[in-house]
Amino acid sequence: MIQRIQTLYLLLAAVLMSLTLFLPLATIVSGADEIVVKAFSVDISSVGFDAPLPIYMGVLLSVATLLPLITIFLYKRRLAQIRLCVSEIVLLVGAAAFVALYCYRLCDILTDYLIFTLGFAALMPVVAIIPMVLAIRAIAKDEALVRSLDRIR
Numbered sequence: 016m017i018q019r020i021q022t023l024y025l026l027l028a029a030v031l032m033s034l035t036l037f038l039p040l041a042t043i044v045s046g047a048d049e050i051v052v053k054a055f056s057v058d059i060s061s062v063g064f065d066a067p068l069p070i071y072m073g074v075l076l077s078v079a080t081l082l083p084l085i086t087i088f089l090y091k092r093r094l095a096q097i098r099l100c101v102s103e104i105v106l107l108v109g110a111a112a113f114v115a116l117y118c119y120r121l122c123d124i125l126t127d128y129l130i131f132t133l134g135f136a137a138l139m140p141v142v143a144i145i146p147m148v149l150a151i152r153a154i155a156k157d158e159a160l161v162r163s164l165d166r167i168r
Contacts, residue, residue: 020153021150024146024153025146025147025150027143029080029083035140040114041137056068072114075113079110083103093157096154097155104144
């Protein structure tokens with residue numbers, strides 16, 4: 016289980032997505048006011064504004080964090096692992112789109128705020144696609160090896 020390279024790829028994807036959960040996704044600044052967008056909250060300092068809470072975004076990012084960890088423990092079912100990795104890639108694309116849409120909507124509501132900075136964590140769903148693709152390739156290679164050994168018997 017842990018000695019397989021796809022386990023390391025899946026762990027890397029889970030770590031990248033956990034960074035997304037805990038680091039700020041975006042910062043909107045206007046003068047002394049600062050709004051920090053995180054996965055489950057919007058931290059507003061001295062701004063009289065009710066921002067829509069990103070609860071759904073946090074749940075989506077949490078599922079995208081847990082799915083690679085669940086996939087690791089299905090090491091005996093390689094085809095199920097491949098299917099879960101493909102669904103994780105779709106989930107990561109959806110999470111990246113959701114983060115971008117939420118930040119765009121928040122900036123659209125706050126028209127008087129001038130500086131919008133996308134955080135490092137907002138790019139992690141896109142970066143996490145790379146280890147997921149590598150994991151799919153490694154799992155498929157293992158499946159091909161097992162099938163070739165079954166032919167020899």
